[in-house]
Amino acid sequence: MIDYNSVISQRVQDxxxxxxxxxxxxxxxMTDAISLGVGEPDFQTPWHIRDAGIYSLEKGFTKYTSNxxxxxVRREICNYLSRRFDLxxxxxxxxxVTVGGSEAIDLAIRCITNPGDEILIPEPSFVCYGxxxxxxxxxxxxxxxxxxxxxxxxxxxxxxxxxxxxxxxxLPYPSNPTGGIMEREDLEKLVxxxxxxxxxxxxxxxxxxLTYGQHHVSMANIPEMYDQTIVVNGMSKCYSMTGWRxxxxxxxxxxxxxxxxIHQYAIMSAPTTSQYAAVEALKNGDEDIxxxxxxxxxxxxxxxxxxxxxxxxxxxxxxxxxxxxxxxSTGLSSEEFCERLLVEQKxxxxxxxxxxxxxxxxxxxxxxASMQNLEEALRRIGLFLDSxxx
Amino acid sequence: MDQRSNKLLKLLEKDCTxxxxxxxxxxxxxxxxxxxxxxxxxxxxxxxxxxxxxNWEKTxxxxxxxxxxxxxxxxxxxxxxxxxxxxxxxxxxxxCYLMSGGYDVTVIITGRTLRExxxxxxxxxxxxxxxxxxxxxxxxxxxxxxxxVFEQREEQRERLIFS
Ligand SMILES: Cc1ncc(COP(=O)(O)O)c(C=O)c1O
Numbered sequence: 001m002i003d004y005n006s007v008i009s010q011r012v013q014d015x016x017x018x019x020x021x022x023x024x025x026x027x028x029x030m031t032d033a034i035s036l037g038v039g040e041p042d043f044q045t046p047w048h049i050r051d052a053g054i055y056s057l058e059k060g061f062t063k064y065t066s067n068x069x070x071x072x073v074r075r076e077i078c079n080y081l082s083r084r085f086d087l088x089x090x091x092x093x094x095x096x097v098t099v100g101g102s103e104a105i106d107l108a109i110r111c112i113t114n115p116g117d118e119i120l121i122p123e124p125s126f127v128c129y130g131x132x133x134x135x136x137x138x139x140x141x142x143x144x145x146x147x148x149x150x151x152x153x154x155x156x157x158x159x160x161x162x163x164x165x166x167x168x169x170x171l172p173y174p175s176n177p178t179g180g181i182m183e184r185e186d187l188e189k190l191v192x193x194x195x196x197x198x199x200x201x202x203x204x205x206x207x208x209x210l211t212y213g214q215h216h217v218s219m220a221n222i223p224e225m226y227d228q229t230i231v232v233n234g235m236s237k238c239y240s241m242t243g244w245r246x247x248x249x250x251x252x253x254x255x256x257x258x259x260x261x262i263h264q265y266a267i268m269s270a271p272t273t274s275q276y277a278a279v280e281a282l283k284n285g286d287e288d289i290x291x292x293x294x295x296x297x298x299x300x301x302x303x304x305x306x307x308x309x310x311x312x313x314x315x316x317x318x319x320x321x322x323x324x325x326x327x328x329s330t331g332l333s334s335e336e337f338c339e340r341l342l343v344e345q346k347x348x349x350x351x352x353x354x355x356x357x358x359x360x361x362x363x364x365x366x367x368x369a370s371m372q373n374l375e376e377a378l379r380r381i382g383l384f385l386d387s388x389x390x
Numbered sequence: 391m392d393q394r395s396n397k398l399l400k401l402l403e404k405d406c407t408x409x410x411x412x413x414x415x416x417x418x419x420x421x422x423x424x425x426x427x428x429x430x431x432x433x434x435x436x437x438x439x440x441x442x443x444x445n446w447e448k449t450x451x452x453x454x455x456x457x458x459x460x461x462x463x464x465x466x467x468x469x470x471x472x473x474x475x476x477x478x479x480x481x482x483x484x485x486c487y488l489m490s491g492g493y494d495v496t497v498i499i500t501g502r503t504l505r506e507x508x509x510x511x512x513x514x515x516x517x518x519x520x521x522x523x524x525x526x527x528x529x530x531x532x533x534x535x536x537x538x539v540f541e542q543r544e545e546q547r548e549r550l551i552f553s
Contacts, residue, residue: 038550298401298416305415371405371412 015131019354023342033346034377036365039176041240041321043295045277046288049239052280053273065272067264069097069248073275076282077248084286085208087220087231093253096260097246097270097278101206101234104249106132107259108202108230109168113138117167122153123356124324125172126204138167144358147326150315151180155189162193168200171219174207177355177364178324179317184217191225201229206247207320209238209289212297214318220251227252235274237320238289239281244274296321299367299374306378307365310385321368324352328361330388338363344387345380391436394419395427399436402428404537406440443538453500455484455529456507458515460495461522470494473520482510493525504528 005013020037027033044050068074074091081087089095098104105128109119115137121129122143130140143161145151158169173182194201201219208216220229234247249259281288300317307314307325314325327337334351341347349366352359367374394417401408401416410421417424431437446453462473470488474495478486485498497515501507508526516524532540 040550294397294400298397301418302412302415371408375409375412 011135011137015134018127020127020350023339023348026339026342027348030342030346033342033348034369034373034380035348036367036369036373036377037348037350038366038368039322040242040368041237041292042368042370043240043292045239045241045244046281046285048284049241049277049281049288053244053277056273056276061272061276063272065269065275067269068095068260069270070272070275070279072279073097073282076279077250080282081231081233081250085216085218085221087218087250089250090253094250094256096249096256096263097275098234098248098263099267099270100236100245101204101232101247102128103263103267103270104232104234104247105129105202105204107262108232108249108251108255109133109138110136110262111255111259112168112200114167116165118163118165119167120158120161120169120199121356122151122157122170122172124151124175124177124352124359124362125170125355126176127355129170129172129204139165141166142356142358144356145178145180146358147315147362151175151178151324152182152186153190155193158190158193162197162199166197166199168202169194170202170204172204174211174216174319175322176207176320177322177350177352177359178362179320179322180315180324181211181214181216181319183214184221187217187219187222187225191222194228195224199228201225202232203229204232206232206234206237208233210293210296210321211319212293212300216319230255235278235281238292239285240292241274241277241281244271244277246270246274246278296367299369299371302371303365303367303374303378306374307381310378310382312385321366323365323367324359324362325365326362330385332388334360334363341381341384345384347377347380347384395431398424398427399431402437402440443536445532445540447532447540452502454502454504454507455498455500456511457527457529458497458499458511459493459525459527460497460515461524462494463520463522464494465520473518476518477515477521480510480514482507 074095074097077095078089078091081089098107109132113133113136117138118141119133119138120141120143122145133140141161143153143157145153203219205218218231219225220231230249230251232249235241235244303323304314304316307323312325312327314323317323327334330337334353338349338351350364352362352364397417398413401413410424413424414421462470464470465472474486474488477483477497482499482501483497484500487496489496499507499510501510511524511526515521534540
């Protein structure tokens, strides 16, 4: 008998499974549950994009591409970023096409982390940064964000977390799970500190397009920070292409070259069919983005409004497709709330502490769901809250 | 018409069963404002009606639908409108459009049987003064109408239920 515990590396054993999966088993057995737990768009990938993928298969384009990704994809990424966000990168040296934003985050962190380097991670946030930093022999350092300023990162919080070992700051805005954003002046306040300590910013902008009522600003839009910022983005959220597994990373050429080296050994090249579809999306998909965003915006207002009417306090989420109401008034912990809501009323959402300890007292609800489902979910949440009062 | 009314129209066009409360939240306004806007859009003839889209194939009710290309000699002064009116007044006519291109008017009609539709064309439509020819195309199968796909495909299996 092999003792697998002695086979599996300590570093891997130390990584906790994602808290997001917690109620997976309960939910799987239910037929009439409403899930506000998914973190992906509910639209189909627009047809013209799917068609471009299909056409590439018909033509037999089924081989590896160059490691960095096809020229056309890199060119269109650069055109897109400059057109939509005023971000300018050289397609030959500053862009790498990856397997989702996920691989891009992994590469960026692996590329810059020496053993013991500290990676600052504002929380609550998407679950991957800490484990990836640990696997890269770094030390994840959470920064506890607070609801009072809509889960923005303040210069005081940043300053307090910095040590001589601080290497990088993950800037995950618009935020999963809070829906919070960082506006230009919020970013500018961080700049002197980041410059003084030479901290690299890893800006995860996967939800950049889903910013409501204003335009997304990247740390790389601030001229002094351009050389110090790695931008991660991808096709998943804005074009509803989660299953295609295509993302990209842009930044200083020196860093992108090293990431390309890792990518070349670990991945070879991003999926070819998806790259063809991406060219079409990036070239001709602006209208799809606008249409989906308008849909989300209506649902966002409806859900926030509905939750507030039910007495849950909830700041206005200005980005992504999540609301993050406080459930402290119920006296339940986030996990108790989610488990009981699921068992008693069959609505699935995700406990805020799955995204970091500072998420305790909140739950994440995704409004990438139909209006009928949102309406029914609100009705059931209302029943659940009433039952708690008795 | 302002932005908000445009938004309201787009929402209703997609789903007219949205409640005033939902519409109000989605358009960031009050239910009273929604009611006023809907009323005035109706008064102005912008909102013409609300209907259900039904797949009759799934019912026991027999229905045959045909698209008819109609050629017309336009009348002095009235152009095509007068003859179009004589066509669309018939109950059986579901839709009637003036067209550019190879013929003049598209007529979509519904009947219970092929014979019923054929009789309508030969006895009523082609005998109208000014109608010079017709070509009848029966609809065999509906794939999509008003943005709704008739046969919904299955949901993808093994999708992550949480992410
Ligand atoms: C903040 C954030 N970053 C990155 C990702 C990864 O997306 P993908 O790998 O599909 O591009 C997600 C997915 O949920 C996310 O929420």
